[in-house]
Amino acid sequence: MTRSFVLAGALTLALAATAACGGGEEPAAADGRGPITLTDTQSHEEASRKIIDAWNAAHPDEKVTLDIQPKDADSQRQRLINNAQTKSDAMDVIMLDAVWTAEFAANRWVDELPADMVKADELLAPTLETAKYRGKLYAMPWLTGTGLLYYRKDLVEKPPTTWAEMKETCEEVLPKQEGMSCYAGLLDKYEGLTVSFAEAVQSAGGTVVDDSGTPTLETDAAKAGLNFLVDGLKAGLIPEEGITFKEDEVKNALQSGKVLFARSWASLYGTANASDSPVAGKVDVAPIPGLNGPGSGVLGGANLAISAFSKNKATARDFLAFFTSREQTKTWATINSTPVAHTVLYDDPDLVAKYPYLPSLKEGIIKAKARPVAVKYGDVTAAIQNAVYPALTGETTPDQALSGLQQQLAGLLKQ
Amino acid sequence: MRRGARWFAALMISPTLLVLALVVIYPLLSAARESMYVRGEGLDADGFVIEGERFVGLANYAGLVGERFVNAFANTTVFTLATVALETVLGVAMALVMHGVLRGRGLVRASILIPWAVPTAISGLMWRWVFQADGVANAIIGEKILWTTEGVQAKLAVIIADTWKTAPFVGLLVLAGLQIIPTMVYEAAKVDGASAWQTFWRITLPLVKPALVVAVLFRILDALAMFDLPFVMIGRGKFSVETLSALVWDEATQLRYGPAAAYGIVLVAYIAAIVFVFVRLLGADLLADARSRKGQA
Incomplete structure (x- = not known):
């Protein structure tokens, strides 16, 4: 009996193989009109x-x-x-x-x-x-x-243009506001972290990758940018749970009065000021701040x-x-x-x-600046996230994170 | 059997073999072939991806010793061991409750089965909400654990959610096994003065074993291929909960089909090996039926 089964199996396999080929027609070069x-x-x-x-x-x-x-x-x-x-x-x-x-x-x-x-x-x-x-x-x-700085206009008179001003404003306002932290951004380990990191570096006057496609992360500006996030978390300016925040969590934090400043996209404006929002009419926007003046966002x-x-x-x-x-x-x-x-x-x-x-x-x-241009962008953004996230949680130092990332990006962007 | 009858038999089962060849054998062979090629590597002078594929032999399997693969392999194994063990214990307990309840039987059974009926992607979202920084889980334990960040807590969250979801499945299969145990066996045990514990260990468990073994086998198969729960709940790209399936998905998403196929083949081999060992150790009965028939023929 076994032999017939093997035969039948071979037959079916051959059939399946023929069925599987036969694709691969050339697309008609078409400059046509139609639906x-x-x-x-x-x-x-x-x-x-x-x-x-x-x-x-x-x-x-x-x-x-x-x-x-x-x-x-x-x-x-x-x-x-x-x-x-x-x-x-x-x-x-x-x-x-x-x-x-x-x-x-x-x-x-x-x-x-x-x-x-x-x-x-x-x-x-x-x-x-x-x-x-x-x-x-x-x-x-x-x-x-690009990123916008959302702030509570009922608590802040003039939106900050530098990180230092933002910190000062928070030191003034926060003692009177129970359970409120200074700042929230997109810091969970996902595309938003790449955005936040690039924005921090750019806002400190640096770049992630320069115009010739070379990573520029072992610079003072890059270090200052990453430190804005790392020190912010350490000092509690960014709430501890900030590293789990995506767009939705940032929105919730702003709406429930947990943060004074928040970085998000333009789409939040309508939501935050909608009639069913607890902070309706109390939220305004400004360009994001930077190290020595207005920051530079990511597109x-x-x-x-x-x-x-x-x-x-x-x-x-x-x-x-x-x-x-x-x-x-x-x-x-x-x-x-x-x-x-x-x-x-x-x-x-x-x-x-x-x-x-x-x-x-x-x-x-x-x-604003575009994120690094790469054919394999997925690898680039993964490398950034894998380097920055451990620095935020304190597993690696900012210096280690940046020098590791510099090498990795150099390899990825070489081709 | 006569020669003509053999051919007839072969003819009759050929549709089944054809379907099997198409949906099982062909993809496997195709993946095995793919795992030895690379495609779309490198750019030409104008910045276009160089087309065509290149044979690289077993080079794609080099990733097997890489940190990321080893981590995914370990995660898959840990998740499988932990969730299947917990689900078996809870599932048996659920089956006993469902079997023993006298009033409101339909309601109890339905409510135990609800988690199993919820699509994984939905329960993943639900559990993500539970494990948020200001979510239910933290409110109950009164601490601020960031469950969705990298670390042991993320693994624990996945194990909890998966157990919640699939223990009812084990419960359902075991319940079916419980229902075919004749009541007179229990009556005899009672007459002999067996305690409840003795009855469970000596009667219920051995008699329900065939159903339990099938349930556990299915769970092992499923848990080894776990993908959507960690992905939806904790997030892609978090290494603490990256499983082999997630690694395969990620490689394929980055258009590295060669390594993706190689890891996929290894995952299939791993699953096959575990199932083989499992069937050998515990489930010899699974094939007893087939063997006895062959003996008669």
Whole structure:
């Protein structure tokens, strides 16, 4: 009996093997027109749909369908990569987080865009940089953002511009406020820690990686930046549980009166001042402070690129130009509070009335810097988190953390 | 059996073999092949990733002696030992309660089973909330332990949450085993004057053993592949709770499919080895049925 089983098994295996081959067709080089999709996240749905509707009304033969991504960034990236690796034409215009540009460009998953597609003078310069890889444009700058310092305006007269001022203000205010700490930021071991570390280093006048791609962490500025976080935790200016804080915990700490100052993104403004918030009307924003003057934040944001495997790239380009035009971006911004890339909209009276933080934000973005550009950004951010986190918990000294990270990043960024 | 009948038998089971080949054998072989290649390493002069794959033999397995793999291997083992041991004890206790309760039986059974019914990703979120700095766990013990930070406390939190979630599963299978024990065995024990403890050790446990062994085996398989609970509850990239599955996921996410496949193959081998030892030591009965039939044929 055994022999027949082996035979049947071999037969089925052979069949399975044939079935498994036979993919790998070359994508048709297509600059065509026709229906396309926009792959975007759920939080943008309402605003993006409005612009799409306007486009669809005018282009009945080149309709755009909205493809909604899962909520968390890891799954979004995974889904885009799966699509690219199978060379599927299911996605045309795709939303790329600012830190994914290098990876998608270097792998040829997205097309280079003609340089004249962007009007550089209309856009915030640092934001435009996040859409480029090695000087070439791979995405349309769309959304941006950087860290803002949230503070309790009922307790603080003038927001601090330096860390020392912040400490002084806290020493004045805190004794009268029971259970309140000075400052909260994004310090859990996740992408937010990379952001916080880079911001601290930049705000002390340094950089994580210089313009030539060399890490610059064994410097006084880097040390001062890391020490701002480490000493803050040690001295209790940052609450002990601060190292478990992500965006939600920072929001809760600010809303429940546990901190006087908090660093978060622009999206917190609406939540903190909403009518159901315990601190509604008591929270204002300012650019983040630094060592010797205003600090320098890290750029967040997302851009729109065209998938290399799209069939209707001519339509995709036209739609992209329409979608990121100043008029449509303004419409988008009136529905969704995520900050946009167009400089002039930060002074737009309608938008400033709706989002009073825009002037502070603009000031912050102009001083902001992108996170290190790397094709394998995942490895870079993991290295930063793995080095900084033990320094925050006191397991390693700041000096050890920085020299170790310097070496690691040098290796990762060499290629 | 006649020759024709053999062929007929082979033909009849070929759909099953085909499905097995497609969903089990092919992915395994494909992973084994992948584990000996690297892809997308290095950039060309214009900054593009160099395409194509390169055969590297067993180089991807070099990571097996690395700190990160050893840590993940140890975590997986610790989680498996701790959670399966706790779940077995609690599961048996739950089964005894479910079996013994006279009034409100449906309610008791349903309430014990709820944790098992909640999807892991959801219970992970729930437990994250419990173990927050100002969460329920700290409120109860009256201390400020930062459960979700790196350290032993994070491991403990995962073990607690996993035990809560899957002890009912063991309970359910053991309950099924309890229900087929004839009552007359217990009556005989009573007549002979056995104490409750003696009855449990000498009657209940041996008779429920086949069901218990299956339950524990399933738990071992599941615990060795643990991924979502530490990931959702404590966070990705925290080495204190990184399991082998999480390591494989992370490597694959960074597009290092070669090392990911290599670690995956090692995980499969580890699971196979543990199950083999387990079946040999405790579960010889699992295959007794098949053997006795073969003996008759």
